[in-house]
Amino acid sequence: MLRLLDVSKVYENGTQALAGINLRIDDGEFVFLVGSSASGKSTLLKILTSEVEMTSGRGMVNSFNLNRIKARDIPKLRRSLGVVFQDFRLIDKKTIFENVAFAMRAVGTPPRKIKKRVEYVLGLVGLKEKADHYPTQISGGEKQRVAIARALVNNPSMIIADEPTGNLDPRMSLDIMKLLVKINEQAGTTVLVVTHEHELVDKFEKRVVAIRDGRIVSDRTGGYYQNEVV
């Protein structure tokens, strides 16, 4: 669950990234957050993961109050979110299995449970056979599936995907998006996908939130990206 009330962000250099954002996403929703570059999307995500602090406004992610979160609780907030990045952000020197497993080790899960869960999650994204490979040995689409497996492994209540298909060709992009939809539908995990790829968004009939110049300019359930003024 996510709630933002009149959230603004002005960076130290004076750039206003967000201006009065109001956003509510309920558990189990699938939401596209769309907007061109420099629209404020990235800042919004960084506020959700507590990488940057909002300048004004109020916010809540899962059970964490963004205005009053203590430094030592930030790891807990991030564990309740599974984050998927455009550039995958896998550790090249670890195997696929280890890349996913170490998200569980960070939470202090016993090794016995880790093995079982990682195998299950890798099966879910269709990469069970490549568990022993290194990230440099697999394709971009596969890398993104590893990243999704890693985001999923700790059973987060929400997955945030930041341009997950930005580095992939259209066919792979569609596969990744379908995988995210599948996770949303089967596990009931809330999914927030940030993207600027119109065609991809149009293929799914999901809620689309459009952001421009730091403001939400449209928020329609079932709305299509192509109809918006973005």
Place this chain on the structure above:
Amino acid sequence: MKWYNISYFIREAVSSIGKHRVMSLAAIGVIAACLLIMGSFMMVAVNVESMLQEIESQNEILAYVNDTMDDEEAAGLGDSIRAASKEITEVTYISKAEALETFREELGDDSDLLDGLEGDNPLRNRYCVKIKDLSKTQEVAEAIESVDGIADVSARSDVSDKIVQIRHLATLTCIIIVLVLLCVALFIISNTVNLALFNRREEIAIMKMIGANNSFVRSPFMIEGLILGIIGALLALVLQWILYTYIIKTTLADFALFELISFRSMFWYLLGLFVGMGALVGGIGSGFTIRKFLKV
């Protein structure tokens, strides 16, 4: 912290050393070099100190017994002399006959000069007194002089003052150089760690984004630093042994008045010092340097 976490950290640290071979070798080299320089200086300092001690132990106070006392009375003064000052560590009685004998030995071939003195020995019964702190020579000499039956005290307080001065200077120099070297070592090591961590900042940032807390990220790095520090220390110890045995010892031997300290007698001390310093600098160094990379 659970056991499987600790075992994970250790496995992680060991495998990371293998994966970052060049950086690991650089770190080991830097630590070994710093310890080696520090160790070499220390070995010289320890030898100087041991020479000073040797000289000190030969510096003594002589207390002459009043001639009105017969030999038996003179020999009984030991306890009262010992009681004169807390600084006194050793009191040896030397009878006039013994003193004459020693004198003879010192004269060697000319000892016939002393012939005929046995019956009427002009030397006095005496006590040879050794003290703990040479800087107190004058004070102790005065205290002994006031003991009943002591006629005269001879103390080379000028010599003892010189030794005390040299020692103070040596200690001060030693402390300053070790401190400077320590700062240099810390600087170089923190730079090496910084470089190593800079290469892996992405890895650290990923861990943080996944929700790992700082200690989870930091622990493998600290253990890695600890292991590299200890390997560097052991390497330094071997190099120190070679350097000391074949270079420092042969060079110092030309100036030395006394026998040089053997490496073996210093071994455990050096081992403890090197491993302790290596582990401290490696572990704390990386733990400290990683802090700025954790702010994600």
